[in-house]
Amino acid sequence: xxxxNLEQIEDHFQTFQILDEQGHxxxxxxxxxxxxxxxxxxxxxxxxxxxxxxxxxxxxxxxxLGFYAPVAGQEASMLASxxxxxxxxxxxxxxxxxxxxxxxxxxxxxxxxxSRGHFGGxxxxxxxxxxxxxxxxxxxxxxxxxxxxxxxxxxKKNVAFTYFGDGATSQGDFYEALNFxxxxxxxxxxxxxxxxFAISVPVEKQTAAxxxxxxxxxxxxxxxxxxxxxxxxxxxxxxDARDRAIGGDGPTLIETLTYRYGPHTMAxxxxxxxxxxxxxxxxxxxxxxxxxxxxxxxxxxxTNEDEEQTVAKAKEDxxxxxxxxxxxxxxxxxxLLNNMYEKPTQSVxxxxxxxxxxxxx
Amino acid sequence: xxxxxxxxAITDALRTEMRNDDNVLVFGEDVAKNGGVFRATEGxxxxxxEDRVFDTPLAESGIGGLALGLALQKYxxxxxxxxxxxxxxxMDSVASQLARLRYRSGGVYQAPVTIRSPFGGGVKTPELHxxxxxxxxxxxxxxxxxxxxxxxxxxxxxxSAIRDNDPVLFLExxxxxxxxxxxxxENEYTVEIGKxxxxxxxxxxxxxxxxAMVRTSxxxxxxxxxxxxxxxxxxxxxISPLDVETITKSVKKxxxxxxxxxxxxxxxxxxxxxxxINDRALLYLEAPVGxxxxxxxxxxxxxxxxAWLPNENDxxxxxxxxxxx
Numbered sequence: 056x057x058x059x060n061l062e063q064i065e066d067h068f069q070t071f072q073i074l075d076e077q078g079h080x081x082x083x084x085x086x087x088x089x090x091x092x093x094x095x096x097x098x099x100x101x102x103x104x105x106x107x108x109x110x111x112x113x114x115x116x117x118x119x120l121g122f123y124a125p126v127a128g129q130e131a132s133m134l135a136s137x138x139x140x141x142x143x144x145x146x147x148x149x150x151x152x153x154x155x156x157x158x159x160x161x162x163x164x165x166x167x168x169x170s171r172g173h174f175g176g177x178x179x180x181x182x183x184x185x186x187x188x189x190x191x192x193x194x195x196x197x198x199x200x201x202x203x204x205x206x207x208x209x210x211k212k213n214v215a216f217t218y219f220g221d222g223a224t225s226q227g228d229f230y231e232a233l234n235f236x237x238x239x240x241x242x243x244x245x246x247x248x249x250x251x252f253a254i255s256v257p258v259e260k261q262t263a264a265x266x267x268x269x270x271x272x273x274x275x276x277x278x279x280x281x282x283x284x285x286x287x288x289x290x291x292x293x294x295d296a297r298d299r300a301i302g303g304d305g306p307t308l309i310e311t312l313t314y315r316y317g318p319h320t321m322a323x324x325x326x327x328x329x330x331x332x333x334x335x336x337x338x339x340x341x342x343x344x345x346x347x348x349x350x351x352x353x354x355x356x357x358t359n360e361d362e363e364q365t366v367a368k369a370k371e372d373x374x375x376x377x378x379x380x381x382x383x384x385x386x387x388x389x390x391l392l393n394n395m396y397e398k399p400t401q402s403v404x405x406x407x408x409x410x411x412x413x414x415x416x
Numbered sequence: 417x418x419x420x421x422x423x424x425a426i427t428d429a430l431r432t433e434m435r436n437d438d439n440v441l442v443f444g445e446d447v448a449k450n451g452g453v454f455r456a457t458e459g460x461x462x463x464x465x466e467d468r469v470f471d472t473p474l475a476e477s478g479i480g481g482l483a484l485g486l487a488l489q490k491y492x493x494x495x496x497x498x499x500x501x502x503x504x505x506x507m508d509s510v511a512s513q514l515a516r517l518r519y520r521s522g523g524v525y526q527a528p529v530t531i532r533s534p535f536g537g538g539v540k541t542p543e544l545h546x547x548x549x550x551x552x553x554x555x556x557x558x559x560x561x562x563x564x565x566x567x568x569x570x571x572x573x574x575x576s577a578i579r580d581n582d583p584v585l586f587l588e589x590x591x592x593x594x595x596x597x598x599x600x601x602e603n604e605y606t607v608e609i610g611k612x613x614x615x616x617x618x619x620x621x622x623x624x625x626x627x628a629m630v631r632t633s634x635x636x637x638x639x640x641x642x643x644x645x646x647x648x649x650x651x652x653x654x655i656s657p658l659d660v661e662t663i664t665k666s667v668k669k670x671x672x673x674x675x676x677x678x679x680x681x682x683x684x685x686x687x688x689x690x691x692x693i694n695d696r697a698l699l700y701l702e703a704p705v706g707x708x709x710x711x712x713x714x715x716x717x718x719x720x721x722x723a724w725l726p727n728e729n730d731x732x733x734x735x736x737x738x739x740x741x
Contacts, residue, residue, distance in 0.1 A: 178522035187520050191508055197478045201485015231478030394523040397581040400657035
């Protein structure tokens with residue numbers, strides 16, 4: 056393949072956008088069919104999540120939360136894509152993708168337990184089709200293919216969605232997952248949230264490829280790059296990917312161009328070591344909440360009152376969830392031992408007896 | 417009853433469970449039309465079709481992830497890792513994903529996955545095919561590790577593994593695949609995971625072993641009988657969890673023990689078995705527990721295998737040393 060051919064292929068992956076930074080619709084024919092109530096609901100979720108994220112940062116600083124990966128900046132990428140999911144679609148998040156989990160039915164207090172490293176955080180409720188947040192970068196991708204293949208074998212009209220970052224596209228598991236899903240035409244949607252930095256390493260040092268979306272080509276599946284700060288484009292791309300998966304057309308890789316305003320996690324990451332303030336301000340101008348707010352205000356669908364009510368509701372829910380998380384029973388070693396095997400082995404039985412005695416004291 | 421080799425008994429177990437339970441799926445590299453490189457899945461593709469017996473792309477980590485996902489859709493995946501040396505490619509999907517699923521979900525999810533894989537020396541494979549890596553998985557809480565030494569146990573243990581709601585690593589010693597036949601019932605039966613078997617009763621010393629070393633130990637025991645040493649041979653059959661009751665009972669009875677494994681001294685489970693004996697039967701011992709193992713090199717190139725693998729004479733020598741301590 057000549058260099059020119061490669062360029063032509065890469066040029067094929069143009070960023071899909073519907074709503075520009077000023078909240079103007081620039082791609083009318085791609086507008087998703089969303090009723091007013093749905094549009095408002097999506098805005099509600101984004102504002103609510105921004106507030107909860109801010110609360111989570113201060114709670115973390117006060118020592119009231121544990122491991123936390125900030126999400127501000129990525130609300131459209133996360134929530135507008137999850138918005139395209141059916142309740143019975145499966146969700147496989149990474150550790151940053153707690154908002155999608157919560158909007159998919161995972162209670163907020165469990166999110167706080169997860170943050171604190173309490174095993175209750177991993178107990179996904181029965182009516183929430185999701186897997187616990189994944190730590191190993193890209194491992195959820197191959198599992199997504201397995202779930203999607205299972206859904207297909209069961210004849211269900213459901214899809215598996217997974218989320219990971221730009222760094223994950225360097226992992227073997229990412230490519231193995233796409234490749235397997237392509238072969239089996241598994242109903243899977245792979246969403247790479249390209250926030251430009253894998254902790255500190257810029258995406259230019261992850262790959263020489265011009266886009267992450269084009270990596271779909273090698274697996275013979277569809278790939279699309281989306282403006283990840285544009286909720287309408289993210290939703291439309293996710294909806295289209297879901298429809299095609301259900302229709303038997305196989306998996307899709309979606310790359311969302313986005314940005315995390317905060318540090319990688321709250322465990323001491325200092326973004327000023329690897330990115331400039333100018334870059335961050337540049338991305339803040341593309342903020343998904345700002346552009347979607349203007350869009351909705353122009354339609355008369357979002358008022359200051361809506362905004363205030365959403366903020367108040369988020370604060371109230373966070374406080375309540377925190378209270379519930381505080382009430383969770385203290386974690387015991389015997390709980391952990393009980394979750395090793397369906398029937399405890401002799402060694403587990405002996406250690407259970409030992410720890411129950413210690414815990415009883 | 418039929419005379420079966422171990423590989424035939426394995427195929428029979430897979431067929432039995434596939435007939436019993438529509439949720440059992442068999443997949444891996446070359447397992448469908450080709451019936452597996454050792455023919456372990458021979459005939460399954462024709463009987464059950466591509467929906468239940470299917471080839472995967474050539475990527476072991478992907479196979480492990482696929483198994484986990486299918487398990488979450490309530491299937492009972494039986495995944496094949498073509499040779500156990502390739503397991504390093506699937507280390508994350510097995511050790512950090514499948515083995516931890518129940519724990520990570522606080523008991524909500526489970527991975528009833530059977531990981532079948534051929535291993536073991538003596539068949540002159542290229543590098544990274546035969547390695548005795550079972551010790552790595554003994555050290556993974558959440559997994560079970562089963563290593564049959566004969567056709568009867570292979571069928572009964574594999575059926576148990578497939579029915580188990582926790583992930584089971586089922587290791588098939590390549591040297592045993594076709595080296596002998598024995599009576600195997602054609603009907604279904606199970607052999608309990610976690611239970612060792614007293615393969616030969618004796619009073620003077622206990623040999624604790626597994627896999628291909630069971631037959632080697634039995635031969636050594638016959639040789640030692642001529643010298644008036646009555647050896648008990650315990651086939652561990654499952655190395656995780658260890659059957660500490662059977663081990664302890666035997667050692668308490670004989671007062672002497674030798675652990676025999678094909679793995680290197682620093683690998684395998686010999687050290688763990690000795691630690692269990694120390695914990696549970698130290699004061700019954702007349703002598704230190706002996707160990708017969710391979711030396712601490714990388715698993716050898718084919719031409720060095722015969723010199724490297726523990727043999728009958730090594731066992732005889734070690735038993736005599738412990739007896740005369």
